Amino acid sequence: MDPTNPIPVQITLRSRSRLLHVAFDDGRAFDLPFEYLRVHSPSAEVQGHGPGQAVLVTGKQNVGILRVEPVGQYAVKLVFDDGHDSGLFTWKYLHELGREMPAKLAAYRDRLLKQPGAGGTA
Numbered sequence: 001m002d003p004t005n006p007i008p009v010q011i012t013l014r015s016r017s018r019l020l021h022v023a024f025d026d027g028r029a030f031d032l033p034f035e036y037l038r039v040h041s042p043s044a045e046v047q048g049h050g051p052g053q054a055v056l057v058t059g060k061q062n063v064g065i066l067r068v069e070p071v072g073q074y075a076v077k078l079v080f081d082d083g084h085d086s087g088l089f090t091w092k093y094l095h096e097l098g099r100e101m102p103a104k105l106a107a108y109r110d111r112l113l114k115q116p117g118a119g120g121t122a
Contacts, residue, residue, distance in 0.1 A: 006095045011076065013068055020065065020078075022094050030098025035060045038080055039108060040097060043087035056111050 006024040014021055020037060023029040039046070039057040047054050064081040071077055071088055079085040089097075097104065 005092060007091050008094065011068060013065060015064065018062075018064065020068070022098065024091075024095055026095075028095070028098065030094075030101065032094070032097055032101070034063050034065050034080070036101065036105060036108075037065070037078060037089070037097070038063045038082070038084065040104060041078075041084065041087035042089060042093055043084070045084070045086055056115065058112065058115070 006026040006028070008022050009025050010021070010023040010029075012021040014031075018034040019031045020034065021029065021031050038060045041047070041057075045055070046057055060082070065078050066081050067079040069077040069079065075088040075090040076094075077085060077088055
């Protein structure tokens with residue numbers, strides 16, 4: 001085990017609860033909501049092609065994941081039911097999403113509230 005590069009030992013798609021459970025070789029495990037994964041996709045469509053170009057993705061509360069496809073020994077491709085499938089979620093990025101979920105969710109909700117016409121819910 002390399003503490004700087006944790007590797008998943010289990011990935012479980014929980015469709016009914018809309019969670020991707022990921023357990024790592026460092027002993028940590030995370031239940032990552034589908035919406036959270038979709039709005040934080042590492043794809044260029046979401047992140048842009050450079051700093052400050054990230055797009056605020058909205059309306060994904062009910063998004064599903066159809067498949068989890070392995071990509072080599074370093075990532076998975078998540079195939080969402082809204083057609084999005086271009087982001088490769090590396091082991092390092094999945095671990096980061098798990099570790100930083102409270103802060104990343106709070107920042108996402110803040111961005112939603114600052115949108116013109118925001119209804120105050122996220």
